[in-house]
Structure formats: structure tokens, C-alpha cells
Amino acid sequence: MIRIGAFLVGLFFSGWLLVSAAMGAFNFVKSPPAPTAEHEFHKKPKDVDFSFNGPLGTYDRAQLQRGLQVFREVCSACHSLHYVSFRDFAALGYNEAQIKTIAQEWPTEAPSINPETGEATTRKPIATDKIPAPYPNEVAARAANNNAAPPDLSLMTKARHGGANYVYSLLTGYQNPPAELKKKFPDSMPGKTTHYNPYFANLNLAMPRPLNTDGQVTYGEGAPKPTVDQMAKDVAAFLTWTAEPKLEQRKRAGTAAVIFLLVFFGLCVGAYKNIWADKKAHA
Amino acid sequence: MSFPWANEYKPSNAFTRYLDEKLPLPRFVYNAVGAGYPVPRNLNYFWNFGVLAGVALMVQIVSGIILAMHYAAEGTVAFASVEHIMRDVNAGWFIRYAHMNGASMFFIVVYIHIFRGLFYGSYKPPREMVWHLGLVIFLLMMATAFMGYVLPWGQMSFWGAKVITGLFGAIPLVGEPIQTWLLGGFAPDNAALNRFFSLHYLLPFVILGVIVLHIWALHIPGSSNPTGVEVKSEQDTVPFHPYYTAKDGVGVAAFFLVFATLLFFAPNFLGEPDNYIPANPMSTPANIVPEWYFWPFYAILRAFTVDFLFIPAKLLGVLAMFAAILLLFFLPWLDTSAVRSGHYRPLFRKFFWFGLIPCIVVLGYCGGSHATDGIVLISQFAAAYYFAHFLIILPLIARVETPKPLPNSITEAVLAQHATLQPAE
Amino acid sequence: MASLKEDSATAGGDQGGVRRRDFINVAAASFAGVGAVSVALPLINQMNPSADVLAEASTEVDVSAIAPGQAIKTIFRKQPLFVRHLTPEEIAAAEKVSTSELRDPQTLEERTKAGKKQWLVTMGVCTHLGCVPLGAAAGEIKGEFGGYFCPCHGSSYDTAGRIRKGPAPKNLMVPEYAFTSDTVIKVG
Incomplete structure (x- = not known):
């Protein structure tokens, strides 16, 4: 009885799936899906040789500091860094006094309350503050940016396939739309408020090119030349740190753990052979 | 355990004698997973995965209890509290990543455990109850994992909750009220987040309880083994401890090596980047996918694209997805072959390795991919095979197949294998 | 086929002396123990204050607006902190007391910074059972010694924040602090 029932249920599900497949295939042949602009023009992020790549890679402190500078002078005008505090910059190699200065000189102020009147106001940020956002709320962010709110960048490199490579490719990927795009997909041409970038998911993004010219940010003594390429790499590295500040501890702990476990595994195999030795012998 | 030659627990000192009289817990453990449990001597490494699943559950419970000390189940702060754990809590990143990847390890181990059972016929009498309780554990695990994935309140959490509860919306008439009831609202929000947190904390302990039943039921007939031949005499078995504790030690070390x-x-290799974007009810991710361990079932869900008479395709997909799991409960009566182990079943073995396994892999691949026409087409064929395999092919094989001769006993099989491995002896 | 009892005896290594094979078993078990402990340590440490809590463990207080005779209540480590501007009379009252008759002998000098005797900085936490004493805000009773009075069990503190009467065993705690300028105190 169970087997007859099962046979009928199986016949129904399998049969109907095959019918659906046949209908799907028929439709596919009759009206093949039109190719999309994304499918033809979207590019995979470029590979960058970052210092933190690989199982033992670490951050380059100087690069993170330059990346912070690019973020502060360029990105922070529109993007927040919600989950990062000034005190976290100790990990970039700054001391307490330097962090205090960075906080004091940050382009935006922290929200606060006037102690006398209770009215909302702002004050100079302190080390324990989160990085203050450029806009008080999402509505303000939308209103100031043609209805496209700039996303928070704290976790950006973990929130996109390709991570730091993606951020770098996007920043250096702005270009004029290819003539072929206009010919084949006129609808996918950038509009008045969007900009063509083949590394962006739907090819046109609201953010105008942020890094325009070499030397847009002035790096300190001994730093590499602030070319657009260099600035993009530095800020991509910085945003990797904001997304994964514990990367170095993680890899260090991991190396120790794996070595320990390899030895442990060897010992376990030894103990196992040992305990079974007489069983095998007597077999 | 029923074998008459099982070692008997002998308390060695005054304290254990006292304890044995008042609360014989050491005796219980001794008989359950100690030297008092005789186990077939020929178990291979696939028999490690039951213990490994237990280890994985403990990892999840310990790391989960700790995470709950720092996590806040409230829509506006849930995402931030996870980031607080990742950035500020001492070793928080370690505990959170352990819990995240521990879930994947748990499913890897349990899937291997299940496929071990499928290949070696562990679901057959007299162990049907063990199999059924195992499936109950599997269902509870799926519910727990799903609710846990909602807690970080990222984009995939939110949209996963919406899509999965939406499945209940496919049920005619009562569907929508049920969905609203599950969520405590019209879309996932605080009410849903809090109840998911509560149940996500509770269910692992229910799983623990069912595991006790699973092991209890196992100990009545005793463990199965790769030959599928029942234990006949004392020389067919070895005590669990130290023989299998040692072997499980190797398994546990390997498990932690992969885990580490x-x-x-x-x-983040097994995760989705979208879950690092805070939940946003106003924008849907380009490709909503569940965690990898749900991919095969998700592919079955999406494979139904055509209405059948008055049954809409969506409902068919939901029914098929649940059927895909529930049909496993009927396995002891679908596969009627008297031979348990796939080793001695030439036809069964072919369908297992060249039918079922590729079918599941293909379904998994399809479930994790963007649902293009091609992917849907492939998953339709694979899903058709899945149902046919269990519901049609297995019962038929049992009728037509001529099994290879079975060894007379476990010991004979071990000796034969030994002879081929070491001809000198 | 050896009997099981003999087998486990061999595995246990009862046959005279520790052999190399037993050593491996012991080593494997010890490694498991070491591994368990090294995982347990961070799992215990996670209950200690997290980085954001520790970062807020220092507070800056601007005292320029506190007139003599007044006090403010502020927050240090999520606990009340009293900063009190003593009047010359209060200072004199505190210095008049001989330390020998105190339960917790300390002079006002020892409880304030050099040259800043008028600034009494103490935790607003009664040393008895942790209630917040009265006397910092305007209009609150200061107890019979003119300092602070704890309403829970009647401990009275004097103008140097020293315990004078009631069940509290110690003076109000003076946290670690320093003047970063004439009018700014950094506590912690």
C-alpha cells in the first residue's frame, strides 16, 4: 500500500517536473530570452595584490593611514562609517593624542544635546565617538543625492563579491559608455544623474566619479605619489580594515590553531593505531 | 545493551560505589558510550560522523549561549549588536565566526551521516526508529538554522524570513493568516525577530533531547556496520571504549582541523555578502539564496513553474519541497531488499553513486545559482530524478536485483579483507 | 582471538613500565586537554568589559561652573561621581578633625590634589551597600557632618567625604584623576 502510494506520488512529481521542463524548453526555443546589457558589459573586479591577501597577509599600516586620509577628504563628504569609532584608529598606528586630534578635526561634528536648553546640536567628536555621519538621517541623505542615499561603508568590502578588489575596480572603473552599448542597449545608457561603470552591478551608478585627478589628496613625506590608482588602492585597503579589523588576530590565531591541530591529529592517529594494534594482529 | 558478553560496570572505589547506588550515571555512560557497549569491529570512518555531529552541536550550543550574552534581538540594534560582538567584545569575532561556520560544519557532518545511513541501509529494520528520530533531528536542525540566520538582521536574514514564511502563504485559504501569525505582523519585524531568537535558543536543547532518544533507540539493536550483517558472536564486536573512542579521536581532530x-x-566563504548589509524592507537583493545547506531543497521549490489543474505552481513547489524530506520517513518500507549494505547490492550501488549523489549535487548547484531558464531546466530534471529515485526506483531495485553473497559474519568479512590487504599473513 | 579483558589491559599498559605506545595515548589526551583550555580562556574572557566599555572608562569634567559650596553629579564608569567645590569653612571643618577618631583615617590633604584642596572628587557610591548618598544636589540633606548622607542605612560622611557615622566601613572612594588644566579634571 505504501509502495503503491509512493509510486503514484513519485510519478506525479517526477512526471509533472518533466512536463514543466518540456514546456520550459519549448518556450525557451520559441522565444529565447533577450540578452541583457549587464550580461554583456558587466566586468568582474580586477585582481589587486593587497598586503592582506593570502593566509598570512597583514595590513600595511602606512597604507591604512593614507586610506583614512582619502576617506576623510573624499568619501566622508557623503558616506558614513557607522560601526567604526575614532578610538579604533589605534589599530592604524595612531597614539591617543593623534586620535584626539583626528576626532577634533573631523569634517563633521557629532550629534549632541545642548546641556542648558536640551535642544539638539552638534559638538566636536571625541575618541569614543563613532565616526559622525555626513547626514543626520536617511531622508536627508536621499534629498541631497538625487534620491540615492550613499550607503554606509563600514562593511562595504564584506558586503560585495570581490571585496577590496571590487572597491578598487569601481573607483578606477569610470569610463565613457562604449559605442556598442548605445547601439545595442540604448536603455542601459547612463541618465542625467547616473554614471557608467562596468564594475557596477547594473552598469550605471548614482555616485559620480569620486577620485578624479592625481594629487587630489596630498600625501605626507615618503608616501607614494597620490595617483588615482594609488588612492583607490589605499582607500580599498582602509575599507577592508573597517570591515574586518580583527583580520590579523584571526590569521595569527588560525596559524597557531592549525599547527596545533596537525600535531594533535598525528597523535590521535598514533593513539588509534596503538589501541587497535592487538585487534589487527589477532585478526 | 543486549549482548550478553558486554563488559559490566564495576565501580572501583568507595565514591563511585556510593554514586552507583544513588545515581548510576557513570554506569549509564559506561554502557552507552563506554567499555560496556559492544560495537561491530569493522566500522569504517563513515561511522565517525554521529559522534562528530554531537561535537558540532556542542560547539553550537556553547558559542550560541555566549553570543546571546552580547546579542540584542531588536530590529534597530540587532545588526549593530552583531558588529559590536565582531569589533568590541573580547574574542567576539572568534565566537561569532565559530557559530557561523559551526552551523555549516554541523550540516556537512549530518549530511555525511545521513548518506552513510542511505548507502549502508541503516534505516532498515530493526533500526527504523533510529532513522526516524534522526530525521526529526534533521528537521529541527533546519528550523533552528533558518531562525538563526535571521538573527543578524542583514538583507539575507530579512528576505530569507520573508520568503520562507511566504511559503506558508501558498497554502490555500489559511495560508495568509498563518504567515501573519508566524511573523506577528505583515512583514518580518521585531515580533518575528524576538520569537525567532527565543525559538533559536530553545530548539538546540530539544535536539539534544531527541539525540538522547536517537542513541537510546540505537542501543536496542546495537550499531549497524558496513557489511550489514548482524552481530553473531563476541568476536564480532569490540567495546566502544577504548577502540572507538580512539577512532573517534582521529575523526574529531580532523573535524577541528577543517573547522579551524x-x-x-x-x-565568510560559505556566507552571502548581502548579509553584511543591514535589513532593508525597501530593497530586495538581486539574488535571494538561503545558506548552502538548503540549496537542494530550494532548487526543488523553484523547479515547479507550471500550475497543475487548480493547484498553483507555487503551492506545488512548497508541497514538493516538504515531500522531498518527508519521503525519507517512508524509506524503511520503500526499500524492501533484505540486504542492508550497498556493498552487496550492485544495482542499488550504481543508482546511489551515479544517480542520487550527482542529482543532489546538481540540485545544490542550481539552488545556489541565480534562477535563469537554464538553471531551472536543469533543476527540473534533477528534481524529477530525486523523486523517482526514492519513490519508484528504490522499490523496483529491491524486486529485481540479485545481491552479491553476504559474508557469514562480521569477523569473516574482516578476515577476508585482511587477507586481500596483507597477502603475506 | 584474545579476550577483551586482556585487550584492554594491553591498551591500558599494565604490563610493566611505560612503553612508547602508551606515551602516545597520554600525549594525545594531554593535547586534547591543552586545546580545550586554550579555547576556554577566550570563552571566559569574553565576559570581561568589552573595548567600548573600557574606552569609556575615562571621563573629562569641566569644573569651572561650580561655585564654592556647590557640587555636581556626573557619571564615571556608569556610576555617579561627585565633584564638590568646598568653601573655606568646610575645609576648616574637615581639617579640625583628628584622624585618630576616624573609622578610616585619612586627611583632607590625602584625599585631594596638592594645591587643589577645595576640589573634592569622590564616587557617589556609599561604601556600605552601594546606594547613592544625598548631599550633592541643591536642597538635599547633607547629614549631621555636612558632607553626604546615605538614605539607605543612614551612613553620614563629612565634608571630606569620610565616614563618620552609620554602617559604612570606608570613606567615599576617591577615583584616580588629574587636573589637565585649572578647570578640567580627567577621571580614570
Whole structure:
């Protein structure tokens, strides 16, 4: 009885799936899906040789500091860094006094309350503050940016396939739309408020090119030349740190753990052979 | 355990004698997973995965209890509280990544455990109850994992909750009220987040309880083995301890080696980047996918694209997805072959390795991919095979197949294998 | 086929002396123990204050607006902190007391910074059972010694924040602090 029932249920599900497949295939042949602009023009992020790549890679402190500078002078005008505090910059190699200065000189102020009147106001940020956002709320962010709110960048490199490579490719990927795009997909041409970038998911993004010219940010003594390429790499590295500040501890702990476990595994195999030795012998 | 030659627990000192009289817990453990449990001597490494699943559950419970000390189940702060754990809590990143990847390890181990059972016929009498309780554990695990994935309140959490509860919306008439009831609202929000947190905390302990029943039921007939031949005499068995504790030690070490590699060097490899974007009810991710361990079932869900008479395709997909799991409960009566082990079943073995396994892999691949026409087409064929395999092919094989001769006893099989491995002896 | 009892005896290594194979078993078990402990340590440490809590463990207080005779209540480590501007009379009252008759002998000098005797900085936490004493805000009773009075069990503190009467065993705690300028105190 169970087997007859099962046979009928199986016949129904399998049969109907095959019918659906046949209908799907028929439709596919009759009206093949039109190719999309994304499918033809979207590019995979470029590979960058970052210092933190690989199982033992670490951050380059100087690069993170330059990346912070690019973020502060360029990105922070529109993007927040919600989950990062000034005190976290100790990990970039700054001391307490330097962090205090960075906080004091940050382009935006922290929200606060006037102690006398209770009215909302702002004050100079302190080390324990989160990085203050450029806009008080999402509505303000939308209103100031043609209805496209700039996303928070704290976790950006973990929130996109390709991570730091993606951020770098996007920043250096702005270009004029290819003539072929206009010919084949006129609808996918950038509009008045969007900009063509083949590394962006739907090819046109609201953010105008942020890094325009070499030397847009002035790096300190001994730093590499602030070319657009260099600035993009530095800020991509910085945003990797904001997304994964514990990367170095993680890899260090991991190396120790794996070595320990390899030895442990060897010992376990030894103990196992040992305990079974007489069983095998007597077999 | 029923074998008459099982070692008997002998308390060695005054304290254990006292304890044995008042609360014989050491005796219980001794008989359950100690030297008092005789186990077939020929178990291979696939028999490690039951213990490994227990280890994985303990990892999840310990790391989960700790995470709950720092996590806040409230829509506006849930995402931030997870980031607080990752950034500020001492070793928080370690505990959170352990929990995240521990879930994947748990499913890897349990899937291997299930496929071990499928290949070696562990679901057959007299162990049907063990199989059924195992499936109950599997269902509870799926519910727990799903609710846990909602807690970080990222984009995939939110949209996963919406889509999965939406499945209940496919039920005619009562569907929508049920969905609203599950969510405590019209879309996932605080009410849903809090109840998911509560149940996500509760269910692992229910799983623990069912595991006790699972092991209890196992101990009545005793463990199965790769030959599928029942234990006949004392020389067919060895005591669980120290023989299988030692062998499980090797398994546990290997488990932690894989786990540590994943946790420390590729902690986000199995995750979706979208879940690092805070939940946003106003924008849907381009490709909503569940965690990898749900992919095969998700592919079955999406494979139904055509209405059948008055049954809409969506409902068919939901029914098929649940059927895909529930049909496993009927396995003891679908596969009627008297031979348990796939080793001695030439036809069964072919369908297992060249039918079922590729079918599941293909379904998994399809479930994790963007649902293009091609992917849907492939998943339709694979899903058709899945149902046919269990519901039609297995019962038929049992009728037509001529099994290979079985060894007379476990010991004979071990000796035969030994002879081929070491001809000198 | 050896009997099981003999087998486990061999595995246990009862046959005279520790052999190399037993050493491996012991080593494997010890490694498991070491591994368990090294995982347990961070799992215990996670209950200690997190980085954001520790970062807020220092507070800056601007005292320029506190007139003599007044006090403010502020927050240090999520606990009340009293900063009191003593009047010359209060200072004199505190210095008049001989330390020998105190339960917790300390002079006002020892409880304030050099040259800043008028600034009494103490935790607003009664040393008895942790209630917040009265006397910092305007209009609150200061107890019979003119300092602070704890309403829970009647401990009275004097103008140097020293315990004078009631069940509290110690003076109000003076946290670690320093003047970063004439009018700014950094506590912690």
C-alpha cells in the first residue's frame, strides 16, 4: 500500500517536473530570452595584490593611514562609517593624542544635546565617538543625492563579491559608455544623474566619479605619489580594515590553531593505531 | 545493551560505589558510550560522523549561549549588536565566526551521516526508529538554522524570513493568516525577530533531547556496520571504549582541523555578502539564496513553474519541497531488499553513486545559482530524478536485483579483507 | 582471538613500565586537554568589559561652573561621581578633625590634589551597600557632618567625604584623576 502510494506520488512529481521542463524548453526555443546589457558589459573586479591577501597577509599600516586620509577628504563628504569609532584608529598606528586630534578635526561634528536648553546640536567628536555621519538621517541623505542615499561603508568590502578588489575596480572603473552599448542597449545608457561603470552591478551608478585627478589628496613625506590608482588602492585597503579589523588576530590565531591541530591529529592517529594494534594482529 | 558478553560496570572505589547506588550515571555512560557497549569491529570512518555531529552541536550550543550574552534581538540594534560582538567584545569575532561556520560544519557532518545511513541501509529494520528520530533531528536542525540566520538582521536574514514564511502563504485559504501569525505582523519585524531568537535558543536543547532518544533507540539493536550483517558472536564486536573512542579521536581532530581552517582563514566563504548589509524592507537583493545547506531543497521549490489543474505552481513547489524530506520517513518500507549494505547490492550501488549523489549535487548547484531558464531546466530534471529515485526506483531495485553473497559474519568479512590487504599473513 | 579483558589491559599498559605506545595515548589526551583550555580562556574572557566599555572608562569634567559650596553629579564608569567645590569653612571643618577618631583615617590633604584642596572628587557610591548618598544636589540633606548622607542605612560622611557615622566601613572612594588644566579634571 505504501509502495503503491509512493509510486503514484513519485510519478506525479517526477512526471509533472518533466512536463514543466518540456514546456520550459519549448518556450525557451520559441522565444529565447533577450540578452541583457549587464550580461554583456558587466566586468568582474580586477585582481589587486593587497598586503592582506593570502593566509598570512597583514595590513600595511602606512597604507591604512593614507586610506583614512582619502576617506576623510573624499568619501566622508557623503558616506558614513557607522560601526567604526575614532578610538579604533589605534589599530592604524595612531597614539591617543593623534586620535584626539583626528576626532577634533573631523569634517563633521557629532550629534549632541545642548546641556542648558536640551535642544539638539552638534559638538566636536571625541575618541569614543563613532565616526559622525555626513547626514543626520536617511531622508536627508536621499534629498541631497538625487534620491540615492550613499550607503554606509563600514562593511562595504564584506558586503560585495570581490571585496577590496571590487572597491578598487569601481573607483578606477569610470569610463565613457562604449559605442556598442548605445547601439545595442540604448536603455542601459547612463541618465542625467547616473554614471557608467562596468564594475557596477547594473552598469550605471548614482555616485559620480569620486577620485578624479592625481594629487587630489596630498600625501605626507615618503608616501607614494597620490595617483588615482594609488588612492583607490589605499582607500580599498582602509575599507577592508573597517570591515574586518580583527583580520590579523584571526590569521595569527588560525596559524597557531592549525599547527596545533596537525600535531594533535598525528597523535590521535598514533593513539588509534596503538589501541587497535592487538585487534589487527589477532585478526 | 543486549549482548550478553558486554563488559559490566564495576565501580572501583568507595565514591563511585556510593554514586552507583544513588545515581548510576557513570554506569549509564559506561554502557552507552563506554567499555560496556559492544560495537561491530569493522566500522569504517563513515561511522565517525554521529559522534562528530554531537561535537558540532556542542560547539553550537556553547558559542550560541555566549553570543546571546552580547546579542540584542531588536530590529534597530540587532545588526549593530552583531558588529559590536565582531569589533568590541573580547574574542567576539572568534565566537561569532565559530557559530557561523559551526552551523555549516554541523550540516556537512549530518549530511555525511545521513548518506552513510542511505548507502549502508541503516534505516532498515530493526533500526527504523533510529532513522526516524534522526530525521526529526534533521528537521529541527533546519528550523533552528533558518531562525538563526535571521538573527543578524542583514538583507539575507530579512528576505530569507520573508520568503520562507511566504511559503506558508501558498497554502490555500489559511495560508495568509498563518504567515501573519508566524511573523506577528505583515512583514518580518521585531515580533518575528524576538520569537525567532527565543525559538533559536530553545530548539538546540530539544535536539539534544531527541539525540538522547536517537542513541537510546540505537542501543536496542546495537550499531549497524558496513557489511550489514548482524552481530553473531563476541568476536564480532569490540567495546566502544577504548577502540572507538580512539577512532573517534582521529575523526574529531580532523573535524577541528577543517573547522579551524574555515573559521580562521575563510570565515565568510560559505556566507552571502548581502548579509553584511543591514535589513532593508525597501530593497530586495538581486539574488535571494538561503545558506548552502538548503540549496537542494530550494532548487526543488523553484523547479515547479507550471500550475497543475487548480493547484498553483507555487503551492506545488512548497508541497514538493516538504515531500522531498518527508519521503525519507517512508524509506524503511520503500526499500524492501533484505540486504542492508550497498556493498552487496550492485544495482542499488550504481543508482546511489551515479544517480542520487550527482542529482543532489546538481540540485545544490542550481539552488545556489541565480534562477535563469537554464538553471531551472536543469533543476527540473534533477528534481524529477530525486523523486523517482526514492519513490519508484528504490522499490523496483529491491524486486529485481540479485545481491552479491553476504559474508557469514562480521569477523569473516574482516578476515577476508585482511587477507586481500596483507597477502603475506 | 584474545579476550577483551586482556585487550584492554594491553591498551591500558599494565604490563610493566611505560612503553612508547602508551606515551602516545597520554600525549594525545594531554593535547586534547591543552586545546580545550586554550579555547576556554577566550570563552571566559569574553565576559570581561568589552573595548567600548573600557574606552569609556575615562571621563573629562569641566569644573569651572561650580561655585564654592556647590557640587555636581556626573557619571564615571556608569556610576555617579561627585565633584564638590568646598568653601573655606568646610575645609576648616574637615581639617579640625583628628584622624585618630576616624573609622578610616585619612586627611583632607590625602584625599585631594596638592594645591587643589577645595576640589573634592569622590564616587557617589556609599561604601556600605552601594546606594547613592544625598548631599550633592541643591536642597538635599547633607547629614549631621555636612558632607553626604546615605538614605539607605543612614551612613553620614563629612565634608571630606569620610565616614563618620552609620554602617559604612570606608570613606567615599576617591577615583584616580588629574587636573589637565585649572578647570578640567580627567577621571580614570
